[in-house]
Amino acid sequence: MRAETHRFRPDPRVTLFSGDSRTTGAADSLLALARVVIVACCVRCVNAERDDDGEGLIEHAVVIAGGGPTGLMLAGELALAGVDVAIVEPRTSQALVGSRARGLHTRTIEVLDQRGVADRFVSQGTAHPAVSFARTSLTLSDLPSRHNYLLALPQSRFEEILAGWVAELAVPIHREREVVGFTQDDGGVDIAISDGGSLRAQYLVGCDGGRSVIRKTACIEFSGWDPTVSSMIAEVEMRDEPELGIRHDHNGTQAIGRLEDGRRFGIVVSETYAGQTGEPTLRDLSRALVAVWGTHYGVHSPTSISRFTDMTRQAAVYREGRVLLAGDAAHVHYPVGGQGLNLGVQDAVNLGWKLAQVVHGTSPEGLLDSYHAERHPVAARVLQNTMAQTVLTRSDARTDALRNTMTELLTMDEPRRRFAAMICGLDVQYDLGEGHPLLGRRMPDLELLTADGPVRVFTLLHDARPVLLALGEQALDVALWADRVRRVEATYRGPWELPALGTVPAPAAVLIRPDGHVAWTGDGSDRGLAPALTTWFGSPTSVA
Numbered sequence: 435m436r437a438e439t440h441r442f443r444p445d446p447r448v449t450l451f452s453g454d455s456r457t458t459g460a461a462d463s464l465l466a467l468a469r470v471v472i473v474a475c476c477v478r479c480v481n482a483e484r485d486d487d488g489e490g491l492i493e494h495a496v497v498i499a500g501g502g503p504t505g506l507m508l509a510g511e512l513a514l515a516g517v518d519v520a521i522v523e524p525r526t527s528q529a530l531v532g533s534r535a536r537g538l539h540t541r542t543i544e545v546l547d548q549r550g551v552a553d554r555f556v557s558q559g560t561a562h563p564a565v566s567f568a569r570t571s572l573t574l575s576d577l578p579s580r581h582n583y584l585l586a587l588p589q590s591r592f593e594e595i596l597a598g599w600v601a602e603l604a605v606p607i608h609r610e611r612e613v614v615g616f617t618q619d620d621g622g623v624d625i626a627i628s629d630g631g632s633l634r635a636q637y638l639v640g641c642d643g644g645r646s647v648i649r650k651t652a653c654i655e656f657s658g659w660d661p662t663v664s665s666m667i668a669e670v671e672m673r674d675e676p677e678l679g680i681r682h683d684h685n686g687t688q689a690i691g692r693l694e695d696g697r698r699f700g701i702v703v704s705e706t707y708a709g710q711t712g713e714p715t716l717r718d719l720s721r722a723l724v725a726v727w728g729t730h731y732g733v734h735s736p737t738s739i740s741r742f743t744d745m746t747r748q749a750a751v752y753r754e755g756r757v758l759l760a761g762d763a764a765h766v767h768y769p770v771g772g773q774g775l776n777l778g779v780q781d782a783v784n785l786g787w788k789l790a791q792v793v794h795g796t797s798p799e800g801l802l803d804s805y806h807a808e809r810h811p812v813a814a815r816v817l818q819n820t821m822a823q824t825v826l827t828r829s830d831a832r833t834d835a836l837r838n839t840m841t842e843l844l845t846m847d848e849p850r851r852r853f854a855a856m857i858c859g860l861d862v863q864y865d866l867g868e869g870h871p872l873l874g875r876r877m878p879d880l881e882l883l884t885a886d887g888p889v890r891v892f893t894l895l896h897d898a899r900p901v902l903l904a905l906g907e908q909a910l911d912v913a914l915w916a917d918r919v920r921r922v923e924a925t926y927r928g929p930w931e932l933p934a935l936g937t938v939p940a941p942a943a944v945l946i947r948p949d950g951h952v953a954w955t956g957d958g959s960d961r962g963l964a965p966a967l968t969t970w971f972g973s974p975t976s977v978a
């Protein structure tokens with residue numbers, strides 16, 4: 435049964451966000467311009483078709499609730515694939531109150547590199563050679579990636595640059611309003627907006643953060659563990675000179691540092707969780723300072739104070755019919771190890787091309803189930819490692835003994851490489867069955883040689899289309915998928931080195947999904963290629 439359908443009422447406050455539109459050079463500028471033109475044409479075609487069909491009530495193929503890191507990345511992926519997508523976002527800009535993520539991990543920089551935009555972020559951040567696990571520093575310099583570093587970049591800056599890319603791709607952002615509810619039926623989703631208007635879409639994706647209205651409205655269970663620790667993060671002034679530096683106690687990490695302006699201080703202070711809810715006040719902060727340092731140092735004039743806990747939960751399902759969840763809407767955990775934003779961006783890259791293919795009708799809806807199947811276990815593992823790290827940030831005799839033992843292990847090369855790859859998101863292998871070690875893993879960014887000259891693998895993925903890389907002499911026919919899959923003949927003589935695994939045998943061919951994961955490897959024949967193409971990129975087209 436189709437529920438009542440509403441037409442979205444245009445509102446003058448609807449904005450096309452115009453953020454950072456810098457590109458890395460003339461070639462990038464031209465490419466970006468070409469993409470905008472292509473995408474704008476695709477979007478126009480989609481709407482025109484619908485109007486001709488009398489289906490004009492569907493205003494967007496996909497609506498994303500939430501324009502944070504996950505929603506923006508997903509919008510970019512969908513727009514690149516020519517999908518008519520819009521974001522609904524309450525914030526007037528990407529500015530954030532208080533401090534959140536401070537860095538990008540290797541796999542996140544790699545997925546941005548796969549779209550040709552990594553330089554925009556890298557040029558604005560600072561590279562650090564290590565990540566940490568439970569206070570132990572893990573060097574990244576021997577990880578086999580072009581981006582084997584942690585890129586320090588504040589979340590608000592990350593969001594601004596990402597929003598700039600999304601604006602170039604002509605994605606509308608309906609700002610200063612939020613999704614307040616929805617109903618779904620066989621043909622789409624009616625989405626109620628806080629200004630009293632509504633939108634209709636084929637799919638709705640909840641990227642609306644940990645308190646997700648989309649998840650709650652869809653009645654998706656959010657199971658896990660209640661908080662044990664509550665932390666405040668604040669930027670303040672202090673009358674007295676505080677003790678600068680980091681302390682560890684039974685509640686975890688406590689820190690005071692001077693901010694860049696030399697006048698204000700950044701504070702992280704943790705307390706045992708005792709039901710603290712709502713926005714913290716200066717009085718709460720002052721009490722917590724006294725509990726840890728014995729004085730509040732005359733704290734005053736806060737620019738921001740916010741609270742977060744180690745509540746650890748995950749959505750039981752990432753899809754309920756035409757409604758999907760990604761990012762913090764699907765999983766929350768303590769920010770130890772700095773993984774949350776990175777995880778959400780990578781959810782988006784897994785979901786984007788699949789949703790695009792379903793919207794375009796090239797793949798059946800069942801492809802969307804692989805999104806849950808692949809990404810749910812990845813987040814479940816992050817939830818486990820953050821719970822372990824949260825315990826290990828505490829300090830008492832027994833916990834110190836456990837952490838020292840762990841540190842001893844992590845100074846050995848093999849465990850260090852494994853844990854570094856885990857934190858950086860480089861060790862993910864989707865379960866695509868038995869086969870070559872590359873199957874289901876991310877394709878390394880090899881320097882290939884083609885008839886047109888040298889090219890990097892990631893460059894071949896800039897337009898988010900699948901690539902069949904033929905590295906040998908064998909005949910690999912993709913004619914029946916030629917409208918979707920690009921075939922590239924190349925040679926590569928170097929080693930195939932995978933993070934956490936080491937060197938693996940060279941495959942004769944590789945089928946690469948738009949998210950950079952390997953869907954099939956060749957052994958010199960085309961055995962299994964047609965089924966893999968059909969599974970991931972839809973049925974073959976008939977040739978006249």
Ligand SMILES: Cc1cc2nc3c(=O)[nH]c(=O)nc-3n(C[C@H](O)[C@H](O)[C@H](O)COP(=O)(O)OP(=O)(O)OC[C@H]3O[C@@H](n4cnc5c(N)ncnc54)[C@H](O)[C@@H]3O)c2cc1C
Nearest residue numbers: 500502503504535536613642643761762772773774775776
């Ligand atoms: C103190 C702290 C430090 C952190 N440090 C790190 C770190 O170093 N590294 C890291 O990777 N992660 C870190 N994180 C986690 C990171 O901030 C989050 O994982 C990340 O912001 C999740 O992105 P998201 O887009 O999924 O959700 P959010 O960033 O929460 O974005 C959700 C968006 O949805 C919008 N929204 C909300 N409700 C609605 C609605 N009803 N309709 C429409 N839109 C709505 C919001 O305005 C927001 O823009 C940290 C978090 C905290 C609190």
